Amino acid sequence: MTLIVKEKQNLNKILDYLNNLSIPYKVNSTKELYLLDIEDTKNLLDEKILLSFEGVIYMTPLLDKPFLWSRKTKNEDTIIPLNHYTIDSKHITIIAGPCSIENKEQLNTIAVQVKNIGAHILRAGAFKPRTSPYDFQGLGKEGLTLLEQCKKEYKLPIISEITDLSQLDLFVDHVDIIQVGARNMQNYELLKALSKINTPILLKRGMGCTIEELLFSAEYLLKGGNNNVILCERGIKTFENSTRYTLDLSAIPVLKKLTHLPIFVDPSHAVGDWQYVESMSLAAIAAGADGLMIEVHHTPLCAKSDGLQSLNIQHFHQLMQKCKKIAQAVGKEIL
């Protein structure tokens, strides 16, 4: 790490600080400035404190480090192989399904239809994080079993959300992709546990979290050894209240520039109203997203959760047709 400092007296305070922590350094100087090369191999330094010393006018920026998510570390786009399907950056991957697993019939009905229409992966929640404790909390383990039956019967890879690390074995046994929800993006104990397995992880951006924080949460997963990480934009909290959250589509080109990880978008949760899902899906693909996650229900108004934002089968069919055209227009394909 390089530090540039003005004035000798400021330099001396920093050297005291470094000596105190036994951190080695070298000093070079020009007429007016001091250059400090610090070797913080044990990661003892708080960079914000260094920056706060008087006279410090420059420090190697944090994001310049060779993080595992960075294109500086690995430039080729990450490819994530699943049973029966592979996620890559040349194809648009469509994940579709109901918000919650309600019962066998509901799940099967939806699974068959989204498969026929062309979805590549089936989504459905068994453990539901709900704002109110009085809302439907999901079928739990029983739900996952129903989901796995669909996977086998329809040869559709499945994704479902984990809400606590006590569920880890269950998820490793049953699902193809484990979803970490927006509310758990900074649940670091969960991330550490998920970093030790190989099951692909779809990591949703927290509604109050920056792109940088999302990348740091991904780093928890990568650092532990799980390289199969998908990032998912799903809206942030802003003052605008005509949509449930504000979908930050600029995150797509920003992330594409910084990281080799696949970028997905969940327009359903972001806008909270099925009428806006189609246009946001098309926009996401046009902006460069690698995949979409869409809520679909055969009878949306009877869904046990998030019915308002679910597309019905017909609208999902129409969405797929349009997505294919946009994908083609940006030189990609939907298998």
Add this chain to the structure above:
Amino acid sequence: MTLIVKEKQNLNKILDYLNNLSIPYKVNSTKELYLLDIEDTKNLLDEKILLSFEGVIYMTPLLDKPFLWSRKTKNEDTIIPLNHYTIDSKHITIIAGPCSIENKEQLNTIAVQVKNIGAHILRAGAFKPRTSPYDFQGLGKEGLTLLEQCKKEYKLPIISEITDLSQLDLFVDHVDIIQVGARNMQNYELLKALSKINTPILLKRGMGCTIEELLFSAEYLLKGGNNNVILCERGIKTFENSTRYTLDLSAIPVLKKLTHLPIFVDPSHAVGDWQYVESMSLAAIAAGADGLMIEVHHTPLCAKSDGLQSLNIQHFHQLMQKCKKIAQAVGKEIL
């Protein structure tokens, strides 16, 4: 306006209030509730106060009124005829040009090129609202004259930003579309003056303003008699700092549902970095925007303002090619 009130004693307080203001009303009642029909023809009532009375459980929502921007008032999409070009919802309109007019040569160089590449309208600022008083404030009247020369020479309609109503005559004489910038979206004296002319207005959304507030500002223009209003999304202030503002593309389907006015998007100011302009432009068209406003400069790094976010000629050319494909994919055309 209809009000529903619980309990007689609550009703009586409201009736006192209405009597006090001499506003006529009728009361109907069920077993538990009172229905109050109020005829506030003189617009004397503050609806927020009515809502604040104890026992009021319902009031006709504000946005249900027949505002002039509303599809309830007029469902057909507004068409805006210009010299040499017409803005409508079947074609994607491309506005392009430099942030500021710097001199004749710069303006002409850019105008010729964007015209050749296919832009329909030339943008360039003569009066520049700058955060710092030490930044370049624009060429003023002289700039507008240079801009008008381009208009005549290249048969390109022109748009430029007005920053005070003292400039009104100048703009009416010179430009085809008057831009009201984000910082002036709620400059109501300016809006009132612009409502009295016929020159089309492109009204940018304030960076701290909701979609509802944008529509109310448009209402100032429409109410005075100027029907040629274009709305323009250009990013809102959020906690995310990897882009200059957060481009709110969901505003497009939300506005398209509510209003008959054309919706444009300015990705350049929203993201503040030319590298993200292309993907946000494509996303805007995919989401249903009627037009784009793009900053283009022949030597972006030498621009007197906003050089970082300007596309160079080559990148603008590439953008146009891609925009055409996306337009086609959503069933629209770029003339």
Add this chain to the structure above:
Amino acid sequence: MTLIVKEKQNLNKILDYLNNLSIPYKVNSTKELYLLDIEDTKNLLDEKILLSFEGVIYMTPLLDKPFLWSRKTKNEDTIIPLNHYTIDSKHITIIAGPCSIENKEQLNTIAVQVKNIGAHILRAGAFKPRTSPYDFQGLGKEGLTLLEQCKKEYKLPIISEITDLSQLDLFVDHVDIIQVGARNMQNYELLKALSKINTPILLKRGMGCTIEELLFSAEYLLKGGNNNVILCERGIKTFENSTRYTLDLSAIPVLKKLTHLPIFVDPSHAVGDWQYVESMSLAAIAAGADGLMIEVHHTPLCAKSDGLQSLNIQHFHQLMQKCKKIAQAVGKEIL
């Protein structure tokens, strides 16, 4: 629940929906409106869907329900008894201590000093949720043991943050108050587990969460039977970047009106700079907060985390003197 609907055909669709879910209801009607009394005893309804039906002009608002956090359910301010101290709304409670437990000497040095200066509760983190996986993650169980030694030696109740429910037994055995951090405010599995114990919980508001969402998270705790809940405002994410977060002090009177639970404020994390901690602490007390949580370190710049926002001993002493004056001015006392 009461619903008011316009027009017969709209009513019929809703009745179909309710019949479909076998939910009982009664209908009354006036000339223009239909009143529907619905008995959703099994909580089968999604209220957002009901509201989305055409013609629905009113529904009993969600927050009118008798939630356990509500003053409608219990008006008297909640009192939380601890060993050696009681939290109530007549006294200002001061929680102080370092961000992280670093070692025995550091913790003891700070504990003695904050106790002497008048702090009522000692805070210190053993499990640290850090944005980057490369930052100091805390001493874990060993840290809690050191903290408990302080508790015994100095007769100071202690508070520390839990980051996963696997740590639950450890926390129940060791600490007087369990802190749920902002990043875990919506970790519902954790909240459910904490609702089953009696140890008081300090629940921090998520940086992207509304006051309403904070209350719903508190409801998870109260519903399970843990009544000892403290709410803590610690800043929200906004576009302003001169402070780390924006401390939302209006949350204090808003929460005080709605709930009987004690309201604390953590100015240290909110502003992220010790220079602003004092004024925000005084403001919090003036606004009606019941307590403060302040980061204090004997050598802030050598702290292993959050050193920039920690007060040193002298500044903490000065803060306490000023807090006492403000407390007195608003009719409260600091014991």
Add this chain to the structure above:
Amino acid sequence: MTLIVKEKQNLNKILDYLNNLSIPYKVNSTKELYLLDIEDTKNLLDEKILLSFEGVIYMTPLLDKPFLWSRKTKNEDTIIPLNHYTIDSKHITIIAGPCSIENKEQLNTIAVQVKNIGAHILRAGAFKPRTSPYDFQGLGKEGLTLLEQCKKEYKLPIISEITDLSQLDLFVDHVDIIQVGARNMQNYELLKALSKINTPILLKRGMGCTIEELLFSAEYLLKGGNNNVILCERGIKTFENSTRYTLDLSAIPVLKKLTHLPIFVDPSHAVGDWQYVESMSLAAIAAGADGLMIEVHHTPLCAKSDGLQSLNIQHFHQLMQKCKKIAQAVGKEIL
């Protein structure tokens, strides 16, 4: 301005750029870095562009310049003398009055009362910037005349909001302080005109504007020669919706550190509900504000604008008593 650049080839590109603009510079170098001293006396450079060149690792920060608002330029707190009263940082100044001037009787009734209770300055709007064009727009010039009569009769300095520079002469003739509203904070033509007069200006922070942007708007006023500038925090737009805006009280210590200008707070507009005005007023004084601006109405529910957020006379009386105690607790006085 100093620039630090890595690698010779990067340096050369910057030198080309500077040569191109004919800007003089000097280069020094160390083993690894190049130091560039640039003399941009004509302010030709766009600093954001310089920063965007590859290899630039440091540039003298913008806020280090000797701006006129800065304590680096002038450390003593600005004192603003008015007829019958002086604004300084040792006393808390209370501005009170109705949102709008409605008629002579209303204004006089309120003026007498707030004067008797101890307000130092009377506020009342004659030109009202309203979100909807159908809302009461104020009495205009006639209102200002009524306000001036109060000023003379009760020897109370008066403040009112200007909404367009065409009103300038009128305001200079009539009022003691001219208010620039939040919606006009970046109306630079208005600021330039106001910079040429001596009447004190109260500049409100825009609801979507940062503290830095507020200071730059103040710089427009100071640069033109008007040194009598008061800054006023009045809430920013955030996702929290239990209050109308989020009052950013951290802005007080941040601004107090940076600038010598007086800092006022308008809690009435920020929270939008009179029930929260008292606690936010006390918090503002505790946080170090120099003054408050409070909406008061003798019959708030009959006010023609913003009645919900206005204190009645009795509540204002109570507020003043409590403000005095808090002022004393922080070592200040209310005359």
